[in-house]
Amino acid sequence: xxxxxxxxxxxxxxxxxxxxxxxxxxxxxxxxxxxxxxxxxxxxxxxxxxxxxxxxxxxxxxxxxxxxxxxxxxxxxxxxxxxxxxxxxxxxxxxxxxxxxxxxxxxxxxxxxxxxxxxxxxxxxxxxxxxxxxxxxxxxxxxxxxxxxxxxxxxxxxxxxxxxxxxxxxxxxxxxxxxxxxxxxxxxxxxxxxxxxxxxxxxxxxxxxxxxxxxxxxxxxxxxxxxxx
Amino acid sequence: xxxxxxxxxxxxxxxxxxxxxxxxxxxxxxxxxxxxxxxxxxxxxxxxxxxxxxxxxxxxxxxxxxxxxxxxxxxxxxxxxxxxxxxxxxxxxxxxxxxxxxxxxxx
Numbered sequence: 272x273x274x275x276x277x278x279x280x281x282x283x284x285x286x287x288x289x290x291x292x293x294x295x296x297x298x299x300x301x302x303x304x305x306x307x308x309x310x311x312x313x314x315x316x317x318x319x320x321x322x323x324x325x326x327x328x329x330x331x332x333x334x335x336x337x338x339x340x341x342x343x344x345x346x347x348x349x350x351x352x353x354x355x356x357x358x359x360x361x362x363x364x365x366x367x368x369x370x371x372x373x374x375x376x377x378x379x380x381x382x383x384x385x386x387x388x389x390x391x392x393x394x395x396x397x398x399x400x401x402x403x404x405x406x407x408x409x410x411x412x413x414x415x416x417x418x419x420x421x422x423x424x425x426x427x428x429x430x431x432x433x434x435x436x437x438x439x440x441x442x443x444x445x446x447x448x449x450x451x452x453x454x455x456x457x458x459x460x461x462x463x464x465x466x467x468x469x470x471x472x473x474x475x476x477x478x479x480x481x482x483x484x485x486x487x488x489x490x491x492x493x494x495x496x497x498x499x500x
Numbered sequence: 501x502x503x504x505x506x507x508x509x510x511x512x513x514x515x516x517x518x519x520x521x522x523x524x525x526x527x528x529x530x531x532x533x534x535x536x537x538x539x540x541x542x543x544x545x546x547x548x549x550x551x552x553x554x555x556x557x558x559x560x561x562x563x564x565x566x567x568x569x570x571x572x573x574x575x576x577x578x579x580x581x582x583x584x585x586x587x588x589x590x591x592x593x594x595x596x597x598x599x600x601x602x603x604x605x606x607x
Contacts, residue, residue: 309597316593323589327581334578337515353518360520362502364545364569375568377545379504381520408515415575416504419546423571425589429596430566436598 275453279460287457291450298442305435308370312428319421326418329411336404343398352401358382358409362416369424372431377420379413502543502569507532508550512577516548529556536560536572544570550577551584 277283341349359382364375506516510525517523522544524535532553537560539547547570549557554574561572574585594600 312596316589316596319589320586323585327576327585330576331581333515334512334576337511338578341511350514353514358518358520360504362504362545364502366568373568375545375571404515405518409519412516412519412521415548415573416546419548419571419573422573422589426565426592427568429592432596436596 273449274456275449277453277457279457281461284454284457284461287450287454291447291454294442294446294450298439298447301435301439301442304370305432305439308428308432308435311369312425312432315421315425315428319418319425322414322418322421326411326414329407329414333404333407333411336400336407340398340400340404343400349401369428370431372427374424374427375420377416379416502545505539505544505547505570506549506575507535507547508553508575508577512550521548526553529553533557533560540564540570546571546573548573548575550575551582552577552579555582555584 275287277287344352361380361382363378363380365378367374367376504521506513506521506523507526508523509527513523513525524532524539526532526535532549536547536549536557549561549572551574554561564570564572574588576582576585590600
């Protein structure tokens with residue numbers, strides 16, 4: 272692990288210590304977020320899978336009944352019958368906040384004058400198979416909406432989860448060790464300086480002492496000489 | 501108010517029209533991409549695309565993947581499921597968790 276390229280000063284040490292504290296706190300928060308997201312996501316993905324299974328199975332049924340309908344009726348009559356749908360769908364999109372991810376919520380309303388009669392044609396020219404196909408379709412359709420909402424939510428959560436996971440890993444395996452290492456380096460460098468200073472001082476003190484002793488000795492020597500003469 | 505769109509081959513999506521969805525029949529992926537780009541700018545919140553077209557439209561669909569709207573959802577067409585919708589669920593699990601832990605190897 273490469274340490275940061277910084278000057279080993281006391282000021283840098285304080286800055287880095289602060290950054291390490293922030294990184295550690297951030298890491299803990301991110302980790303919590305990741306775990307919570309993961310919990311929600313796995314549930315969602317499971318529900319998503321079941322819903323998709325269901326939709327695919329039921330859509331296959333619907334297609335089958337449409338197939339039958341188009342077999343007994345000519346293509347033109349079939350298209351003509353469905354040309355002007357009686358029912359419209361109004362979709363409103365709200366939003367909900369899942370762990371700071373803005374997820375759309377779909378709410379739909381069908382606009383039919385008479386909800387029991389959704390068939391946009393008179394019964395004279397069409398076959399009964401078409402009726403049942405359309406009835407099936409109108410039953411599948413709400414599930415498909417639910418699937419759309421779930422699938423979008425799952426995709427968005429997945430993206431957010433990926434981002435969070437990367438951040439957690441970057442903090443855990445790169446940022447925090449790097450900071451720790453740099454702090455240790457600066458601390459060692461400072462200690463080393465301190466020790467160097469100490470020895471230098473001791474050395475200087477010794478030198479001053481030696482000088483003082485010599486001076487004293489010279490002085491007393493001179494005094495002795497004077498008293499002798 | 502938002503709308504729901506369906507893109508796919510004519511026969512498959514005819515039924516969706518009956519329940520009030522807006523359908524855009526087309527057979528070619530390039531054509532479908534053009535339609536998708538056009539209607540994504542309008543107020544469509546959900547766009548269903550048949551898997552038969554969806555499989556060739558990865559690049560365009562990728563653009564809308566991380567945006568909030570529209571939600572682009574693959575559905576099987578009349579010839580049956582190609583398993584693409586399922587694999588997109590699987591892909592999002594892989595993206596999130598880093599490994600596929602829900603589907604256990606089966607497709």
